[in-house]
Amino acid sequence: MTKSISSASPRFWDQRYASGQTPWVVHSVPAALRGFLKRTKTRGAVLIPGFGTDHLVLQAFQTAGFKVTAIDFSKIAVARTKNALGHFECEIVLGDFFTFDFGKRFDLIYERTFLCALHPRRWRRYAARVAEMLRSQGTLVGIFLYGEETDPPPYPLSKSIAAEIFGKYFRLINDVKISNSAPIFAGMESWQEWKRADHGEGEARAKKSQTGSKISAKRR
Numbered sequence: 001m002t003k004s005i006s007s008a009s010p011r012f013w014d015q016r017y018a019s020g021q022t023p024w025v026v027h028s029v030p031a032a033l034r035g036f037l038k039r040t041k042t043r044g045a046v047l048i049p050g051f052g053t054d055h056l057v058l059q060a061f062q063t064a065g066f067k068v069t070a071i072d073f074s075k076i077a078v079a080r081t082k083n084a085l086g087h088f089e090c091e092i093v094l095g096d097f098f099t100f101d102f103g104k105r106f107d108l109i110y111e112r113t114f115l116c117a118l119h120p121r122r123w124r125r126y127a128a129r130v131a132e133m134l135r136s137q138g139t140l141v142g143i144f145l146y147g148e149e150t151d152p153p154p155y156p157l158s159k160s161i162a163a164e165i166f167g168k169y170f171r172l173i174n175d176v177k178i179s180n181s182a183p184i185f186a187g188m189e190s191w192q193e194w195k196r197a198d199h200g201e202g203e204a205r206a207k208k209s210q211t212g213s214k215i216s217a218k219r220r
């Protein structure tokens, strides 16, 4: 793993894509996502942050009837995805998920290996940002990494930290262990659905829980 450049920099990811060191790439739509798309009644706008080269996932959402917006800050990933998709009715953004002005909110946000690519000190910001970008009662769905990692990234969550960062804005409504992960994530992935509280309610809870944080100051 390249240690000289921070994984918070697009250069880190460009280097990984250019050198083919991409063990997270699966070249298929995860079975858990396929199952979700079959059973969900949710439709509307979906945001896919840090989509990488996952063009099949973008297509799967569009085929299921969603209006797709996807963002990644790696030039190489964006170029490869655009190239693989050809003419495709969706918004593919080269930009930073944390600062880009999407100009709207979404019904759904799909997560896979984006959160675990971020250093834990950015997780609160991630939770606040996905909460900001979802409509009231929107849902953050996807595949979340749990466990221990001696040589991060990826940075896995623990159940208590997930409850702490998401609990301010979200309620966990589905949580299923995944059995068919890519080898580097084997035994560590869960499909989860986090339902966003109404906007006023989420912010009030966020304020209330600002006291008593469990993530140590060192990790922020």
Ligand SMILES: C[S@@+](CC[C@H](N)C(=O)[O-])C[C@H]1O[C@@H](n2cnc3c(N)ncnc32)[C@H](O)[C@@H]1O
Pocket: 007, 008, 010, 013, 014, 024, 025, 026, 049, 050, 051, 052, 053, 054, 071, 072, 073, 074, 077, 095, 096, 097, 098, 112, 113, 114, 117
């Ligand atoms: C481990 S890859 C996951 C790619 C994809 N989700 C998948 O499952 O194949 C993490 C991706 O997040 C992107 N990324 C990291 N930080 C980002 C940020 N702040 N804004 C946009 N993209 C970011 C990287 O460029 C990289 O493509």
